[in-house]
Amino acid sequence: MNRSHKILHIAAEAGTIILQSGGETYRVEETMLRICYAFNIKKADSFVTPTGIMISITDQNNQTISLVRRINSRTVNLEKVCMVNDLSRSIIPKKLTLDCVESKLKEINSTSGHKSKVLIVAASFAAGFFTLVFGGSVQDFLVSLVIGAIIKILSTALNNIRINEFFINSLGGAVAALIALISVKFNLGHSEDKIIIGSIMLLVPGLAITNAIRDTIAGDLISGISRAIEAFFIAIAVAIGSGLVIKLWVIAFGGIFK
Known part of the structure; x- marks a missing residue:
């Protein structure tokens, strides 16, 4: 060469x-x-x-x-x-x-970055504190800690076997909604909506949205539009996962949010 x-x-x-x-x-x-x-x-x-x-x-x-x-x-x-x-x-x-x-x-x-355990703990606390930011109680905070850890473990495991991102985000949204609903059903949590919103913040495509805006402003229209569409589909995936679980729960138990 x-x-x-x-x-x-x-x-x-x-x-x-x-x-x-x-x-x-x-x-x-x-x-x-x-x-x-x-x-x-x-x-x-x-x-x-x-x-x-x-x-x-x-x-x-x-x-x-x-x-x-x-x-x-x-x-x-x-x-x-x-x-x-x-x-x-x-x-x-x-x-x-x-x-x-x-x-x-x-x-x-070849730099591996942070260890998986550190990322799981960080995701757990991020979900918990987002729940508090959105008005959740201490009970909701504790439930979100568990959901955040589970979402990170699942996403890491599925990424390692190269599962489609759309499915991973849908599953993450479904897990957040299901655990939130179950926790409130058994009086472990207080507000399903606060828990779900705080937990799915881990899946929100913040970097993709930021880069889409930055690329568009810089004149890279193809990249900007591509990243915006990517962010849109991630949001759709999360909505499908959580929405499907909530709909099935309503059908099975007749209603949710207090």
Whole structure:
């Protein structure tokens, strides 16, 4: 692999890590172009969508090469986004070599992030405190702690076997509604609505909505619309899951909310 090809692949790898970790479209393009120009590429162009990266470079010999990379999975790991962003900005000041950048990218990509137990505890407390924010009682808070942990365990397990996100969010909404209704039925909780609302906040596509707005404002209309549609379908999935459980409960027991 000659130098130009290596630069192209390194830039694409950096962009892939950012996009898979929840980074904005403009940040992916900016980072890839910064890496290319840091290694004296004559001209570079990139086009990024939430599911794909296209980058083309022209070297000093006027040879143009391109690369297309498909993005199949996306998660949220802003630490990786920050690390790749910092790396791209430090190439010129620190005079990093291609091999050094490639090695650091592999190291960043292999970073596992927080342990599952930490994420489960964080999700549990997030659901609990959201319930309090929406006016829930201490009983509702305790029920939401359990629901938050269960939702995180289920979503992690299903993501590991690559189950469709729509199904995962539907199941999460259904679990939140079912446990909330059962807890109030047996006087373990006080308000079904507060528990459900607080718990499903874990599933709300906040990052997707934020990136959709940011990309649209930046002029990346395709990415902005794609992320907005993604957020819309996540919301629909959560509504279907929780709504179906509530409807079945009403049919079976005649009513809910006090």
